[in-house]
Amino acid sequence: xxxxxxxxxxxxxxxxxxxxxxxxxxxxxxxxxxxxxxxxxxxxxxxxxxxxxxxxxxxxxxxxxxxxxxxxxxxxxxxxxxxxxxxxxxxxxxxxxxxxxxxxxxxxxxxxxxxxxxxxxxxxxxxxxxxxxxxxxxxxxxxxxxxxxxxxxxxxxxxxxxxxxxxxxxxxxxxxxxxxxxxxxxxxxxxxxxxxxxxxxxxxxxxxxxxxxxxxxxxxxxxxxxxxxxxxxxxxxxxxxxxxxx
Amino acid sequence: xxxxxxxxxxxxxxxxxxxxxxxxxxxxxxxxxxxxxxxxxxxxxxxxxxxxxxxxxxxxxxxxxxxxxxxxxxxxxxxxxxxxxxxxxxxxxxxxxxxxxxxxxxxxxxxxxxxxxxxxxxxxxxxxxxxxxxxxxxxxxxxxxxxxxxxxxxxxxxxxxxxxxxxxxxxxxxxxxxxxxxxxxxxxxxxxxxxxxxxxxxxxxxxxxxxxxxxxxxxxxxxx
Numbered sequence: 094x095x096x097x098x099x100x101x102x103x104x105x106x107x108x109x110x111x112x113x114x115x116x117x118x119x120x121x122x123x124x125x126x127x128x129x130x131x132x133x134x135x136x137x138x139x140x141x142x143x144x145x146x147x148x149x150x151x152x153x154x155x156x157x158x159x160x161x162x163x164x165x166x167x168x169x170x171x172x173x174x175x176x177x178x179x180x181x182x183x184x185x186x187x188x189x190x191x192x193x194x195x196x197x198x199x200x201x202x203x204x205x206x207x208x209x210x211x212x213x214x215x216x217x218x219x220x221x222x223x224x225x226x227x228x229x230x231x232x233x234x235x236x237x238x239x240x241x242x243x244x245x246x247x248x249x250x251x252x253x254x255x256x257x258x259x260x261x262x263x264x265x266x267x268x269x270x271x272x273x274x275x276x277x278x279x280x281x282x283x284x285x286x287x288x289x290x291x292x293x294x295x296x297x298x299x300x301x302x303x304x305x306x307x308x309x310x311x312x313x314x315x316x317x318x319x320x321x322x323x324x325x326x327x328x329x330x331x332x333x334x335x336x337x338x339x
Numbered sequence: 340x341x342x343x344x345x346x347x348x349x350x351x352x353x354x355x356x357x358x359x360x361x362x363x364x365x366x367x368x369x370x371x372x373x374x375x376x377x378x379x380x381x382x383x384x385x386x387x388x389x390x391x392x393x394x395x396x397x398x399x400x401x402x403x404x405x406x407x408x409x410x411x412x413x414x415x416x417x418x419x420x421x422x423x424x425x426x427x428x429x430x431x432x433x434x435x436x437x438x439x440x441x442x443x444x445x446x447x448x449x450x451x452x453x454x455x456x457x458x459x460x461x462x463x464x465x466x467x468x469x470x471x472x473x474x475x476x477x478x479x480x481x482x483x484x485x486x487x488x489x490x491x492x493x494x495x496x497x498x499x500x501x502x503x504x505x506x507x508x509x510x511x512x513x514x515x516x517x518x519x520x521x522x523x524x525x526x527x528x529x530x531x532x533x534x535x536x537x538x539x540x541x542x543x544x545x546x547x548x549x550x551x552x553x554x555x556x557x558x559x560x561x562x563x
Contacts, residue, residue, distance in 0.1 A: 122414075124407060125407070125410055177468040177470060206431075226478070275409050276408045
């Protein structure tokens with residue numbers, strides 16, 4: 094397609110230019126789709142005062158893999174925007190919680206569907222939207238609502254990203270992506286919301302045209318950098334989650 | 340494992356799964372609700388939706404079936420049924436927000452007699468864990484809750500009013516606990532079925548508001 098190659102030789106190079114103060118989205122829901130290798134590279138790169146966007150700051154599951162919480166612990170983060178600042182099980186404690194409670198890091202807690210829609214809106218040029226989610230709760234206090242056809246809705250604003258870090262199963266050199274099963278989750282919407290989308294790819298990157306156009310999940314127009322994940326131990330791969338109690 | 344009376348966690352899920360009607364699209368939340376997908380549902384055919392965009396999943400995967408990239412809302416590895424599909428997160432919540440989910444089953448800390456429920460934030464906690472609960476609670480056609488009947492300290496979870504921050508107001512239609520099956524009635528709870536080994540007096544003493552007992556009260560039905 095006459096594009097310069099989007100392929101990068103290393104995770105280190107692919108995140109080298111990320112400046113302090115960037116807003117970065119991280120794909121992933123539980124293990125699938127989490128860009129472990131890019132998170133690790135960003136920890137080594139050291140950018141600071143970052144705003145992180147993702148489902149959860151992580152750290153409740155064992156074994157622990159690179160997650161947003163590790164960037165927090167590494168002193169790189171000013172704010173997180175996510176659907177969980179605490180674990181679903183009250184007995185679990187997220188490593189992030191103490192940074193939040195001490196005021197060291199700011200957090201914006203957003204219902205998961207609202208979070209996804211705010212990024213879809215950013216990618217689709219919609220500045221804000223109304224949703225029934227969170228009406229009547231503490232999250233809606235003092236915010237703009239509107240009654241439409243007899244039902245109350247809450248105004249939510251689009252959420253733009255400077256960078257999206259995502260993981261896919263297959264990519265071609267143009268950046269067309271396919272995901273495997275639940276790996277997809279937030280990855281496609283984050284790609285549309287970001288100025289620069291960086292993808293870690295499970296399989297060797299294919300020549301353009303190798304993925305049938307009808308089978309592409311995310312168009313390469315939303316993808317800027319591709320890196321194939323090497324085999325272990327150089328690359329990080331999802332591991333079996335340890336089941337706990339009952 | 341704390342000492343509990345009445346039904347096991349799987350039985351609480353099994354009882355709830357009996358309510359699902361043929362053809363329903365069913366969303367199961369993290370914790371006990373995901374156990375509904377292990378229930379034998381006989382000849383009824385419905386579709387499980389998980390908030391991460393997996394539509395048409397089956398039971399928890401055995402080690403041979405396991406795909407580490409295929410998880411339910413609780414992050415457990417699950418199987419797919421024939422006809423399954425996957426969508427991204429914004430579309431998954433468009434399904435939810437668009438009113439296409441027939442029922443969502445969630446866990447909770449408290450349910451009130453007016454159908455409010457609380458499941459995202461504990462008392463005095465800064466922040467919390469909302470996940471997809473507020474979207475589901477506001478937009479699914481029905482909200483069913485599964486929870487243990489009393490707190491670890493023995494206090495009620497079916498209460499006159501939630502004293503924890505609510506997830507949504509006035510939406511809960513049915514509650515399955517280890518003590519029985521309940522419906523919020525506005526001024527209390529209707530006990531529809533009672534768990535073996537429990538008495539109505541015991542339930543009344545551990546339930547907020549006025550307890551109404553169904554005519555010809557039966558023990559909890561666990562299969563059709």
